[in-house]
Amino acid sequence: MSKGFGKIKQEWLDKCVRCGSCRNVCPVFNSTFEEPSVSRGKISLIDIIKKGYGKLDKEVALIFKKCTTCLRCNEICAMDVPYEEIIITAREAATEKFGLFPQEIAATSLLKDENLLNMAGNFSRLAYFVFKDSGSSGNLVSKFPIPGKGTAVVPAFKPGKFNYKNREFEPEGETKGKLIYFPGCMFSRAYTETSKNIVKVLNFLGYKVFVPSDLNCCGAPSLHAGDKKSFLKLKENNVFVLNNFEADGIVTGCATCCHNLKHNYMELNKPVYQFLEILEKHLDDISELKIDKPVTVTWHHPCHIVRGQNIPKNIPEKILNSIKGINYVEMNESDNCCGMGGSFKMVHPGVSDKIQRKKTLNILRTDADNVITECPGCIMNIAEGLEKEGTTINCKHTADILAACLKL
Numbered sequence: 151m152s153k154g155f156g157k158i159k160q161e162w163l164d165k166c167v168r169c170g171s172c173r174n175v176c177p178v179f180n181s182t183f184e185e186p187s188v189s190r191g192k193i194s195l196i197d198i199i200k201k202g203y204g205k206l207d208k209e210v211a212l213i214f215k216k217c218t219t220c221l222r223c224n225e226i227c228a229m230d231v232p233y234e235e236i237i238i239t240a241r242e243a244a245t246e247k248f249g250l251f252p253q254e255i256a257a258t259s260l261l262k263d264e265n266l267l268n269m270a271g272n273f274s275r276l277a278y279f280v281f282k283d284s285g286s287s288g289n290l291v292s293k294f295p296i297p298g299k300g301t302a303v304v305p306a307f308k309p310g311k312f313n314y315k316n317r318e319f320e321p322e323g324e325t326k327g328k329l330i331y332f333p334g335c336m337f338s339r340a341y342t343e344t345s346k347n348i349v350k351v352l353n354f355l356g357y358k359v360f361v362p363s364d365l366n367c368c369g370a371p372s373l374h375a376g377d378k379k380s381f382l383k384l385k386e387n388n389v390f391v392l393n394n395f396e397a398d399g400i401v402t403g404c405a406t407c408c409h410n411l412k413h414n415y416m417e418l419n420k421p422v423y424q425f426l427e428i429l430e431k432h433l434d435d436i437s438e439l440k441i442d443k444p445v446t447v448t449w450h451h452p453c454h455i456v457r458g459q460n461i462p463k464n465i466p467e468k469i470l471n472s473i474k475g476i477n478y479v480e481m482n483e484s485d486n487c488c489g490m491g492g493s494f495k496m497v498h499p500g501v502s503d504k505i506q507r508k509k510t511l512n513i514l515r516t517d518a519d520n521v522i523t524e525c526p527g528c529i530m531n532i533a534e535g536l537e538k539e540g541t542t543i544n545c546k547h548t549a550d551i552l553a554a555c556l557k558l
Contacts, residue, residue: 154243155200158236163200165231166193172223172233177487178216181504186213189223189233196240211244215251216498218491218505219374221457238374245376253496254375261335261367262380264311271309271339286533286545288341288526299499303534305340305526312342313361319349326356327398329428330420332388334407335367336526344526347553348403348425354556355432364391370410374492381414389417399423403549405525406492409458424459425524425548429469439555440474447476447551448518450509450532451485452525469548470522473555479516483508490531502531510535513543521545 172189173179179188186195192214198204214237223233250258260266281290284303292302312333329352337345352359369384392400400418402408403425411422429436449466456463463485470478489495489505509532513521521532524547532545 154246155196155206155240157243158196158200158239160200162232162236163193163197165229166190166227167229168194169228171226171228175222175226177218177220177222177489177505177508178498178501181501182216187216187501189217189227189231189237192217192237192240193231193233196236206244206247208248211241211248212251212497214240214244215254215494216501218453218487218489218494218502220453220487220491222453222487225457238376241374241376242378243376250375250377251493251497254377254493257493257496258372258375258377258380261371262369262384264366267307267311267335267339268309270307271311274307274309277304277306284533284537285542286529286536287343287550289530289533291534291537301534301538303530303537305336305530307340308342311363312338312345313363313365315363317361317363319353319359319361321353321356321358324356325358328358328360328396329423330392330395330397330400331359331361332365332368332392332400332402332404332407332411332422333361334402334404334526335371337402337404338365341526341529341547344403344547344549347547347549348401350556351549351552352401352428355428355435357428360395360397362391362395368404368407368410369414370406371492373410373414385415389415393417393419401425401428403524403547405452405454405458406527409454412459424455424461426455426461426465426469429548429552430465433468433472436469436552437472437474439472439552441476441551441555442557444475444477445519445551446479446517447520447522448479448481448513448516449484450481450488450513450521450523450528450545452523452528453485453487455524456485466522466548470551473552475555476551479518481516481518481521482512484512486512488528488531488535490525490527492527495531506531506535507538510539514539514541518543520551522548522551524548
């Protein structure tokens with residue numbers, strides 16, 4: 151048995167009765183129709199290896215990466231099998247034995263290293279030889295077909311960091327509370343305009359917002375890839391910084407960051423909120439907003455919001471419907487994964503593209519002008535799917551459309 155597999159409790163595996171309910175909802179299985187792609191299959195593989203009837207090799211390690219961690223299996227499982235803990239621990243064991251796959255090394259090395267992020271921002275202007283601005287803010291789309299890929303969308307890294315110094319943003323009127331804004335790596339380096347909009351909206355709602363300069367990546371990309379050592383190092387720094395400032399809570403506009411902070415940062419001394427959760431507390435204020443030009447929008451539920459944090463599905467609808475001039479249209483399968491799954495998109499691009507296309511077609515059927523969501527990975531992947539179809543529909547963050555109402 152692989153040494154790392156000892157951390158996977160047998161009682162976790164024994165909870166799975168192999169009923170196959172997860173097959174009905176798994177986006178990966180419904181693209182590949184291969185048993186190892188689904189939770190039941192992976193749990194069976196782990197069980198076989200733990201009992202000495204099989205071994206952990208590179209092929210099995212690759213199977214463990216064939217999961218978007220969308221949590222649909224957790225949601226539907228009648229036996230409450232802790233699949234997220236199982237798959238992340240299995241990936242950790244695989245990484246201990248074989249190391250990360252090259253695609254994962256590239257992604258996690260960049261996102262966890264401030265110097266590499268600085269270099270990416272400084273050289274971002276060179277990307278315009280191959281890429282151009284996408285309709286979705288913060289993204290670039292390839293000018294020419296990428297061999298083996300076709301249309302590609304990548305984040306537009308900026309030369310500077312959004313929170314390059316400790317900054318405090320004051321509301322114009324009465325202060326109703328103080329929040330620490332956690333940008334995470336993507337909202338600090340690529341989606342900086344969205345970060346500005348998040349802060350502006352929070353100020354409009356009466357919050358004083360503090361943005362610490364020493365925060366880094368939340369560590370989710372490393373954790374989900376199986377590099378727990380890097381995750382713990384990033385977490386240690388973030389916990390120290392976040393606990394060192396007084397506030398009523400921590401807010402982030404990134405679904406994965408928030409899921410990670412809520413479930414894996416138990417040492418934090420203050421509550422953590424998804425941006426959506428703060429908005430819901432102020433529906434009366436939001437109902438005063440009006441967008442200049444009437445627009446039809448739909449909503450994509452990030453997996454790490456609707457399942458990772460169990461935030462009710464009706465909250466985005468309530469928020470968007472309360473704004474004058476916005477026509478909200480429900481998307482079919484709005485809570486299905488978009489196919490991003492962090493480094494899953496790079497390790498299994500073919501499967502990711504199939505899941506992405508299903509999401510794209512559901513968006514197109516709404517005839518919406520914009521699809522709104524709260525996850526940078528989803529924004530990038532959905533934008534790519536829409537670019538492939540040549541549509542004018544854009545993907546935006548909730549804060550971007552609210553800031554447009556505020557004319558900020």
